[in-house]
Amino acid sequence: MELPINPPVEPMLARSVSELPTGAGMTYEPKWDGFRCIIFRDGDEVELASRGGKTLTRYFPEVVEQARRQLPPRCAVDGELIVIRRDGPDGQPRLDFDQLNQRIHPAASRVRLLAETTPADFVAFDLLALGDEALLELPYPQRRARLEAALAHVRPPVHVTQISTDAATARRWFEVFEGAGLDGLIAKPADLPYEPGKRLMFKVKHARTADVVIAGFRWHKSGPVVGSLLLGLYDDAGVLHHVGASASFTMARRQELLDELAPYRTGVDGHPWTHGDHESGQRIPGAPSRWSGKKSLDWEPLRPELVAEVAYDAMEGDRFRHTARFVRWRPDRDPRSCGYDQLDRPVRYDVDQVLHGDPAATT
Missing domain, CATH: 2.40.50.140 (Nucleic acid-binding proteins)
Structure with missing residues (x-):
């Protein structure tokens, strides 16, 4: 694999805050409850790297195949692996971390079976490299624009997370998206470069x-x-x-x-x-x-x-x-x-709306 940046790369992290940060150019996005994953693709060669630097590649063969089909030929994309449960008692799709956890299995036959029965989706939220260009030094809004352009034609099970620059919309997301299995919000300052391993983003979680x-x-x-x-x-x-x-x-x-x-x-x-x-x-x-x-x-x-x-x-x-x-x-x-x-039970919310765009959201 010969990319401008190659694995292992520690993902950029977020520090917990009690209140939603505001400020000029602040961008908000849902906090997905899954496995953090940077996908590196160089032609047919694909590596799924976890937050701790361990490989996830062998456990998610269906994600590797989707990366070959839908991601740019040479890229490094930061995102989250999730599993969506669609057979819950209320019939509404929502994230299921337990089923995602079960995907980490030592037996190859079990890995193949789970890839078919509980396939994972990939939600992209940052672009670290494209072609021969490393994008780590670019401010976040520029990386986001490049991400949207590079992944403009992806289809489920590959997604680009929705964002908003409106704090009121973010607060509404914080209240309702929990019902889809999400666990809070991520806030990113406008001038934010991508610094591996540094806690430069902010996260607000339910308490x-x-x-x-x-x-x-x-x-x-x-x-x-x-x-x-x-x-x-x-x-x-x-x-x-x-x-x-x-x-x-x-x-x-x-x-x-x-x-x-x-x-x-x-x-x-x-x-x-x-x-x-x-x-x-x-x-x-x-x-x-x-x-x-x-x-x-x-x-x-x-x-x-x-x-x-x-x-x-x-x-x-x-x-x-x-x-x-x-x-x-x-x-x-x-x-x-x-x-x-x-216990405070969140109102049920369709995770597909979170993935495909909340019709009430504004930017």
Whole structure:
């Protein structure tokens, strides 16, 4: 492969901000919930490079084929790999990160099957090289114009993300696009060059809190202190489901937590998770998967009497999409009152509208 820039190239990143940035020439685009991917194409040679520099090429043969069919003969395009689920219970297409995760499989036969049954789309949002020209030094608006021209004729499953320079439109996107499975917005200053590995863009993500039952914990890998708290929520039938974990603590705090949890480590006979059943639809901790690898799945039950407030950004089905952040204990809350009904569920929104252009958007 002989391009003006060749892999590995660390993608440019964004830093989190709490408010939508504004300013002359600021450009906004949806924040896609998928695998960051830079596609390098030099004729028939195609490389899909992940954010960490690892190759994704063997896992997405259908994307490689689309790159050969639709991308310029020699280019480097920054974007996102996504999987769209179209058979959900409400019938609306939305992003499905779980299905995307399942695409990373060691068996070639499984890779081929998944490429047919859950094919990935590619959403382009930046152009790093075209022909013999490297574009990294160009301001973002110029790179965007070159991207639109170079990919003017692409068709699904290849897309060019929509953008807006109107802050009011961006705020509307932030509210409604979450229902399509997106998790926020990206803001790019007008004079922004492309600097690999630097956090020069801005990202705004949804942030919420929920009161959860602390029904177990895992040990820290470094020694006998708390590694993570296991979080639970009750459904309408009174079944306690494992919905995620909270794990970001200092070592001093991990020791304190062990002391605070000690009274709840006794009397755990009949714990709802040690007697739970995956086949009945109950989510319980400790289920092995190919993603856990050699990671220990052992956990310690606690009497489900402690309630904590945690911060989370989004749900993936009936669990927290990412690790939740511990906020505080809630001794005033009845554990049985910690149900799914407290969660803020986004309005469903068609991901095809996000991909093909929101008719209400303005630039």
